[in-house]
Amino acid sequence: MRSYKVALLPGDGIGPEVVGVAAEILAYLAERAGFALEMKEAPIGGAAYDKYGHPLPEHTLALCKESDAVLLGAVGGPKWDTVQPPSLRPEVGALLPLRKELGLYANLRPARLSSALASASSLKAELVQDGLDILVVRELTGGIYFGQPKGRDADGSRAVDTCVYTRFEIERILRVGFETARGRKRKLCSVDKANVLETSRLWREVADQMAPQYPDVELTHMLVDNCAMQLVRDPRQFDVIVTENMFGDILSDEAAMLTGSLGMLPSASLGDRHTQGGTFGLYEPVHGSAPTIAGKNIANPLATLLSAAMLLRYSLGENEAAEALERAVEKALQDGLRTADIAAAHQPTIGTKEMGQAVRERIEI
Numbered sequence: 001m002r003s004y005k006v007a008l009l010p011g012d013g014i015g016p017e018v019v020g021v022a023a024e025i026l027a028y029l030a031e032r033a034g035f036a037l038e039m040k041e042a043p044i045g046g047a048a049y050d051k052y053g054h055p056l057p058e059h060t061l062a063l064c065k066e067s068d069a070v071l072l073g074a075v076g077g078p079k080w081d082t083v084q085p086p087s088l089r090p091e092v093g094a095l096l097p098l099r100k101e102l103g104l105y106a107n108l109r110p111a112r113l114s115s116a117l118a119s120a121s122s123l124k125a126e127l128v129q130d131g132l133d134i135l136v137v138r139e140l141t142g143g144i145y146f147g148q149p150k151g152r153d154a155d156g157s158r159a160v161d162t163c164v165y166t167r168f169e170i171e172r173i174l175r176v177g178f179e180t181a182r183g184r185k186r187k188l189c190s191v192d193k194a195n196v197l198e199t200s201r202l203w204r205e206v207a208d209q210m211a212p213q214y215p216d217v218e219l220t221h222m223l224v225d226n227c228a229m230q231l232v233r234d235p236r237q238f239d240v241i242v243t244e245n246m247f248g249d250i251l252s253d254e255a256a257m258l259t260g261s262l263g264m265l266p267s268a269s270l271g272d273r274h275t276q277g278g279t280f281g282l283y284e285p286v287h288g289s290a291p292t293i294a295g296k297n298i299a300n301p302l303a304t305l306l307s308a309a310m311l312l313r314y315s316l317g318e319n320e321a322a323e324a325l326e327r328a329v330e331k332a333l334q335d336g337l338r339t340a341d342i343a344a345a346h347q348p349t350i351g352t353k354e355m356g357q358a359v360r361e362r363i364e365i
């Protein structure tokens with residue numbers, strides 16, 4: 001029997017609620033599709049800091065390394081915002097090093113609008129209906145989140161972050177951009193700030209040098225401030241957007257809202273390590289730990305469920321199960337089931353667990 005190991009890292013805030021729903025559905029899919037799934041849970045983020053004094057304990061990292069894939073909820077929250085030293089805060093001390101240690105440089109964030117949610121988008125329906133389908137390819141292990149020096153002067157009066165990119169890092173993420181565009185509408189928009197930043201000028205130079213290797217892909221360049229505006233003016237002009245770490249972080253939250261809610265957007269973070277079914281990866285919703293709605297059974301679990309579908313496809317090679325899960329999510333939306341974040345005024349809403357149940361009931365495999 002096909003057999004896989006998946007590490008579950010629920011984390012903080014709504015993380016445990018949405019990962020809990022996804023773990024149940026993954027177990028159900030494994031049973032229906034006839035493969036064995038060994039799912040082991042490990043602490044990360046503020047929850048791990050409280051218990052072990054570190055947001056990324058060694059045994060958590062070890063579990064991820066011996067797994068075929070990792071499913072993560074989210075980390076962080078006000079309780080840990082002032083942890084000292086700052087390097088022990090959940091975001092900086094757990095999430096960033098986890099991605100770096102696992103070599104996950106390519107973050108894929110697909111923003112697809114279900115026709116059932118056209119009215120939930122923050123844009124007028126005519127701007128987004130009939131197929132809004134954008135893929136943000138974000139560089140994930142370089143740039144300003146990682147560059148050195150970083151820190152605060154001893155007297156607290158000055159702070160420094162550094163943005164560094166090497167030609168190697170830029171080339172490997174642009175390759176992901178070109179290759180994924182090839183499998184889609186063959187349009188690649190490279191987003192940078194080349195009118196100001198040296199790293200962006202190098203980025204643009206590398207993109208132009210690589211373009212002749214992909215004559216079938218139309219490469220365009222766009223400055224990030226313009227891109228932020230174009231995403232709300234005419235989002236359907238985009239197919240694949242490839243960009244550096246911080247720009248991709250920001251633009252993908254913006255793209256999420258076009259699909260109705262941040263609670264809808266999944267992600268896959270991939271590197272070069274092969275698994276028996278595909279490529280090792282970390283899968284997480286694009287949203288954070290949403291502390292104000294945590295523990296209330298109102299968070300939307302669909303971003304995490306769609307991340308679980310990406311996990312099945314990219315890391316386990318279980319395409320049939322992935323498609324069955326995506327179809328079940330779409331069916332639940334078409335049937336009018338809504339968590340509060342995607343409901344229109346006066347539309348009835350259901351909770352996190354109930355949405356999980358509704359998706360499970362619609363799985364046909």
Ligand SMILES: NC(=O)C1=CN([C@@H]2O[C@H](COP(=O)(O)OP(=O)(O)OC[C@H]3O[C@@H](n4cnc5c(N)ncnc54)[C@H](O)[C@@H]3O)[C@@H](O)[C@H]2O)C=CC1
Binds near residue numbers: 077263291
């Ligand atoms: N990957 C991760 O672990 C991330 C962690 N964070 C952390 O999360 C904490 C909160 O950050 P925020 O900026 O508030 O971003 P957030 O993404 O947690 O929340 C932004 C807004 O979206 C709503 N929201 C998010 N996910 C939702 C869902 N599934 N269903 C319904 N509504 C949802 C929240 O209630 C809030 O109004 C911070 O500590 C931040 O550092 C933020 C982003 C990513």
Ligand SMILES: CC(C)CC(=O)C(=O)O
Binds near residue numbers: 091096286
């Ligand atoms: C710690 C942050 C970089 C997390 C985040 O906002 C993201 O990856 O989208």
Ligand SMILES: [Mg+2]
Binds near residue numbers: 286
């Ligand atoms: Mg983000």
